[in-house]
Amino acid sequence: MASLRLRTVKEKVQLKGNEAEHEQTDSWSNRDLIPLPPSRRTWGAFHYFGYWAISSLNVSNWQTPNTFLTVGLSVGQSMGVIIVSRALIALFSTIIAWCGLQWHIGFTIQNSVCVTAIWPSFATIENTLPSSMPTTTYQFVGFILFWTFSLPFLFIRPEKFKLPFQVVSIYCGVGMICMMIWSLSVAKGVGPVFSQGQDIPSESRWNSSWLIMSGINQTLGGIAAGITNGSDFSRYAKSPRHYIVGSISSVWIVGTLVSFVGLVTTSACQRIYGEVYWNPPDLLMVMMDSGNGSSKARAGVFFLSAGFALTAMFENICGNAVAGGIDLAGLFPRYIDIRRGALITFIACWVVQPWQLINRAATFITVLSSFSVFLAPLIGMMACDFYVLRRQRIQLSNLYRTHDTAYWYWHGVNWRAIPAWLCGWAPTVGGLIVTVQESNDAPRALFQLYYMAFFIGFFTSGLIFYITMRLFPVPSLGDYDEVDYFGAFTAQEAAKLGVVQLDASDVRLEGVERIEPLQAQEKGPKTEYIVADGAY
Structure with a gap:
């Protein structure tokens, strides 16, 4: 009886798929893991513009110029670092996302100011939490x-994110511009911060060149995770053109403009309030206090802070919850899809306790911006594998089974990637450690390697991975299915790839009179077919 109940629960929990749409659910695939069909590829250029704008229209990017000004770089040099970094982000993100654009498969294959503006007493709420907890009741x-x-919003599937992206990106973008216009109008021009020149401390060990290199590496590291799993979202594109136009224009242009707007606004507000406020929530609180808590000041602060809160919310949903959901779906495809995985990831944050990081932000930001140490080698191997070794060809049917497939490698592990990944971060991890420890007497070479971590990791791991794959080759590199078993391609895409489309209701291939399923030779999510001149 107990086993029957258990089996009933198991059947109810197990995901179901529409077999007619090739949505087979088993130990290796479900509807969110298979190549996306044209009907689910709904993101256009403006949607990708909004997607990347959300990762640019945030507090972190607003404060970015301060990161470089505090080490002594001039305003011009700081903006130069930002422009170059954003261009590189656009480049690398497109390179890694191309697999999702072409083959339609994924990578797994902040805010209390709003509340205070409504209820000012919220800012003076008594802290009832123990001193051992590194946060306050207000923050919690x-x-x-x-x-x-x-x-x-976790219940919305990624292909339906279009409207939230549009609304949030436009709302926050307009809000930032309004803040800049207001500050320039009240201050009657920009303040001294905007005209700050190079002021590297005499005791500094670094000249401007190394500081610029460090700034570029730090900026790339801050978005490295988003670059790595780019295929998770690029696969929703209507076409590669939509992704390229929307992403590059947003990553490069919007990302640079947000930093510029933050710089101008902070500089102008220095003239108004006599102090520098790089953190927007701090600045908004000062703006409200300066308005003596009037309803007009509170309303303005509410709508501005809501913009920052919304972008933080959707950036968290896409970059953490949805991305984590896709990864979990890849581990347990029979029971977890993107929606269930995103919910699990979101609930798991209570275990991680992010409030522990609020008053320990300096170390956290250093580590967060140093993801390039470990992720750049992965990006390098991914680029080498897809572009160089496989010549942009993927055998989709082989991705969803463990037998008779070159993608299973050795017990499911491609051991050749391990030494390549280790060699990618080994030269730079020492610099990361001494940076986190704030060591000033560590060897200079450690810091220099760390300041180039992204590029060292990318090229070193990519090269070693290529060598090991050539010395110990795997079969079927560059192979691809000659038949579209998943219904993943449009007629134009299939023709470009040299793939034959199969219509489940009426299949007609030139020179082939009939196609029959081989019921005894089911292979993963596809059924083999016999045609007149061979088997697929």
Whole structure:
């Protein structure tokens, strides 16, 4: 009886797929893991513009110039670092996302100011949390509200994110511009921060060249995770053109403009308030206090802070919850899809306890910006594998089974990637460690290698991976299915790839009179077919 109940629960929990749409659910695939068919590829250029704008229209990017000004670079040099870095982000993100654009498969194959503007007493709420907890009641309630308002959006599938991207990116973008216009109008021009020249401390060990190199590496590291799993979202593109136009224009142009707007606004507000406020929530609180808590000041602060909160919310949903959901779906495809995985990831944040990081931000930001140490080698291997070794060809049917497939390698592990990845971060991890420890007497070479971590990791791992794959080759490199078993391609895409489309209701191939399924030779999510001149 107990086993029957268990089996009934198991059947109810197990995901179901539409077999007619090639949505087979088994130990290796479900509807969110198979190559996306044209009907689910709904993102156009403006949607990718909005997607990347959300990762640019945030507090971190607003404060980016301060990161470089504080080490002594001039305003011009700081903006130069930002422009170059954003261009490189656009380049690498497109390179890694191309697999998703072409083959339609994924990578797995902040805010209390709003509340204070409504209820000013919220800012003076008594802290009832113990001193051992590195946060306050004020901040903790803000986290709970952020989590609660984000939760409903997890039930929206990624292909339906178009409207939120449009609304949030336009709302926050307009809000930032309004802040800049207001500050320039009240200050009657920009303040001294905007005209700051190079001022590298005499005791600094670094000249401007190394500081610029460090800035580029730090900026790339901050978005390295988004570059790595780019295929998870690029596969929703209507066409590669939509992704390229939307992503590059947003990553490069919007990303640079947000930093520029933050610089101008901060500089102008220095003239207004006599102090420098790089953190937008701090600045908004000062703006409200300067308005003596009037309803006009509170309303303005509410709508501005809501813009920052919304972008933080959707950036968290896409970059963490949805991305984590896709990864979990890849591990347990029979029971977890993107929606269930995103919910699990979102609930798991209570275990991670992110509020522990609020008052320990310096170390956290250093580590976060140093993801390039470990992720750049992965990006390098991914680029080498797809472009050089496989010549942009993927055998889709082989991705969803463990037998008779070159993608299973050795017990499911491509051991050749391990030494390549280790060699990619080994030269730079020492610099990461001494940076986190704030060591000033460590060997200069450690820092120099760390300041180039992204490029060293990318090219070193890519090269070693190529060598090991050539010395110990795997079969079927560059092979691809000559038949579209998943219904993943449009007629134009199939013709370009040299792939034959199969119509489940009426299959007609030139020179072939009939196609019959080989029921005894089912292979993963596809059924083999016999045609007159061979088997597929």
